[in-house]
Amino acid sequence: MRTKNEELINNILNYIDDEFCKSGRTPTMREIANEFNITSACVCKYIAEMENRGLLSNNGSSRGISTKKMQKLALCTEQLPVVGSISCGTPLLAEENIENYITVSSSFLGNGKYFVLKANGDSMINAGINNGDYVIVKQQESAEQGQIVVALIEDEATLKRYYLDDKKKKIRLHPENDNMQDMYFSKIAIQGVAVKVIKDLI
Numbered sequence: 001m002r003t004k005n006e007e008l009i010n011n012i013l014n015y016i017d018d019e020f021c022k023s024g025r026t027p028t029m030r031e032i033a034n035e036f037n038i039t040s041a042c043v044c045k046y047i048a049e050m051e052n053r054g055l056l057s058n059n060g061s062s063r064g065i066s067t068k069k070m071q072k073l074a075l076c077t078e079q080l081p082v083v084g085s086i087s088c089g090t091p092l093l094a095e096e097n098i099e100n101y102i103t104v105s106s107s108f109l110g111n112g113k114y115f116v117l118k119a120n121g122d123s124m125i126n127a128g129i130n131n132g133d134y135v136i137v138k139q140q141e142s143a144e145q146g147q148i149v150v151a152l153i154e155d156e157a158t159l160k161r162y163y164l165d166d167k168k169k170k171i172r173l174h175p176e177n178d179n180m181q182d183m184y185f186s187k188i189a190i191q192g193v194a195v196k197v198i199k200d201l202i
Helices: 006-023 029-036 040-053 068-076
Strands: 056-058 065-067 077-083 098-105 114-118 134-139 148-153 156-165 170-174 183-185 189-198
Touching: 006 029, 006 040, 006 065, 006 068, 006 098, 029 040, 040 056, 065 068, 098 114, 114 189, 156 189
Parallel strands: 077 114
Antiparallel strands: 056 065, 077 098, 114 134, 134 189, 148 156, 148 189, 156 170, 170 183
16 A cells, blocks of 8 residues: 555545635545545545554544644634625524634634625625635724725624714715616624635635
């Protein structure tokens, strides 16, 4: 196995690390088997071989694999929840609102609580936020003029630039897209302020 399947061992190890960086969790034996079109029994043999070499550890649980890279990342990263649609009346980080977890560098974060919103659409492209980008958001209920906020409108979380319009006595949410119009509201529920855009997950 050491010589004949060295490439597959490296590919499995890289796949485990990549999945952890994307989702904050390691793949199961079945997921690894499906990825490489091999049997779960075969995966178990490869995992045992890698464990014997000291490339990873496995506690035997469904997602119990831990590689050296993952252990290093754990020292300088944090897992943040990715929030999808938000229902009115439910806490922002209620389990039903969380779609996934991703691992981000601790250097992006300060004090306070943070979550991640995946950008949907092109309303903020002039601010460098494109469809599919991950936006790190500091959880708070207020914002300063011009900050990009996550605002809850009905059952949808929208990402827009925040202004108080003194003339209209309303809140103005400004999309960073020349083809879109400002939106005005008497009241919104601010869920947080954007602090970082991630183009590629670490």
